[in-house]
Amino acid sequence: MLQIHQFPCLSDNYGFLAHDPAIGETAAIDTPDATEYLAQAKKQGWTITQIWNTHWHPDHAGGNQAIKDATGCKIIGPRNEADKIPAIDEAVGAGDSVNLGSITAQIMDVPGHTLGHIAYHLPTEKTAFVGDAVFALGCGRVFEGTPDMMWASLSALKALPEDTALYCAHEYTAANAKFAITIEPDNPDLQAYVDDINTSRAAGKWTVPTLLSRELATNPFLRANEAHLQAAMGHAGDAVATFAEIRRRKDKF
């Protein structure tokens, strides 16, 4: 059974170390801060043997070289932006899988935030490391891709088993909640979620990981296929245009 050690780093990133106790391997999920990752691994008594990058942004791959220098770990990252991943050893994409001890992660291509962004889905652990593709009540900004590309990526994530825990890379949830309720003010599941988020954050608690089932019921970016949202955004019958409009509003919010 996989052990996941989560810790805040930089201003609003989460660090994740995934550890297979049977084999003793540890994967660093992204590398926002090499010093913090190495310190957290040491505290756990773990040695980082792999890095799994989701995308090239410096708050995700900036610590690659320093962690590799310190541990000799193997770096796995997205094939479609491999040229931007420092010290990459193995480039992967949709259809590939990577192993941590006895645990398998299936690679999903989820472009849009960046053109090569990937997610790591661990079916036996009901876990997905999704980087900046999707957040609790949010999704990544569409920096490099297009709205239809991003909607296709979110649709692939939506199709994972509903009991999948989504390990998002940032604690953006309180701000996302303020926005989400403007899009779907009458959604009772969203109202309850916003209350829970405000309570959690007031108590200093993390809102990551989140459960896919809850996001499917509340996250406006995952709900662009809902007829009433399409109508409200002025794009009846068009999920991509609805997604694009929600994203446009969030970018200005």
Ligand code: ZN
């Ligand atoms: Zn990013």
Ligand code: FE
């Ligand atoms: Fe990020």
